[in-house]
Amino acid sequence: MTLQLPTQNNGTHPQKATDSFTIPQQKERLENLLYHKVQQGEDISPCIEALYYLASKQTTQDQLQVMWAEVIKERSAFNSLQRVIITAFAILGMIAFFNGAFARVKPSAAANPPAAQQR
Numbered sequence: 001m002t003l004q005l006p007t008q009n010n011g012t013h014p015q016k017a018t019d020s021f022t023i024p025q026q027k028e029r030l031e032n033l034l035y036h037k038v039q040q041g042e043d044i045s046p047c048i049e050a051l052y053y054l055a056s057k058q059t060t061q062d063q064l065q066v067m068w069a070e071v072i073k074e075r076s077a078f079n080s081l082q083r084v085i086i087t088a089f090a091i092l093g094m095i096a097f098f099n100g101a102f103a104r105v106k107p108s109a110a111a112n113p114p115a116a117q118q119r
Contacts (some may be wrong), residue, residue, distance in 0.1 A: 023061070027055075030050050030051050034051070
């Protein structure tokens with residue numbers, strides 16, 4: 001048996017009728033409905049099926065949230081590593097540039113102090 005959703009005037013099911021409530025709220029409403037059906041002696045199997053569905057949906061959402069958090073952590077770690085590598089290559093490039101620039105500069109004779117010159 002399946003749980004029958006209320007229908008609108010035109011005979012179609014309402015769009016996303018359960019999206020306005022969170023899963024815990026939906027569970028609470030179903031548990032209340034289940035309690036009333038038990039009190040009235042009605043068939044409770046549709047309510048139990050819906051509760052199992054909500055429980056599995058919550059579990060799936062929890063697993064997806066954990067997976068998404070892991071993806072965010074991995075992305076953050078990769079971005080940090082990428083920044084470190086780029087910074088290291090930039091520093092090495094500056095060292096190589098300044099080494100090449102200073103190696104080409106020849107010291108002039110006027111730059112030597114007079115005490116250093118021989119007499």
